[in-house]
Amino acid sequence: MSESALSLAKQLSELLLLEFEALKVQDLDKFEALQPGKNELLTGLSQLCPSAEDLQSLPEFEDLKVLLVDCRDLHRRNAVLIERKLDTIRGTLHSLHTGESGSPVEVYDRLGQVARFSKGRGYQDI
DSSP states (O other): HHHHHHHHHHHHHHHHHHHHHHTTTOOHHHHHHHHHHHHHHHHHHHHHOOOHHHHHHGGGHHHHHHHHHHHHHHHHHHHHHHHHHHHHHHHHHHHHHTTTTTOOOEEETSSSSSEOHHHHHHOGOO
């Protein structure tokens, strides 16, 4: 059981590295293509892995525990990268959405000059 789990954990680690590379270059098609394989590996690991207590206490599972911690860290790194990219996109969308509404309104007066008015002044006051 431990050897099978160790093999799956190694495959998961390699897949998480590929996932990170796809995220870095924004290859979302490749990232999406990796997801079913990742889910299969996680399902297999959940069925084969010993209990958390055994992982912590039994020395024969030390290699597996180290590899699973590495996979957790790789997954977290990928999640941080995704979150940063989403924050950037949200910020860009926010600035595009509110960019024009925050600026003062420009209109032309009777002489063709740009006249600025603030809220509260109407058309008749120009």
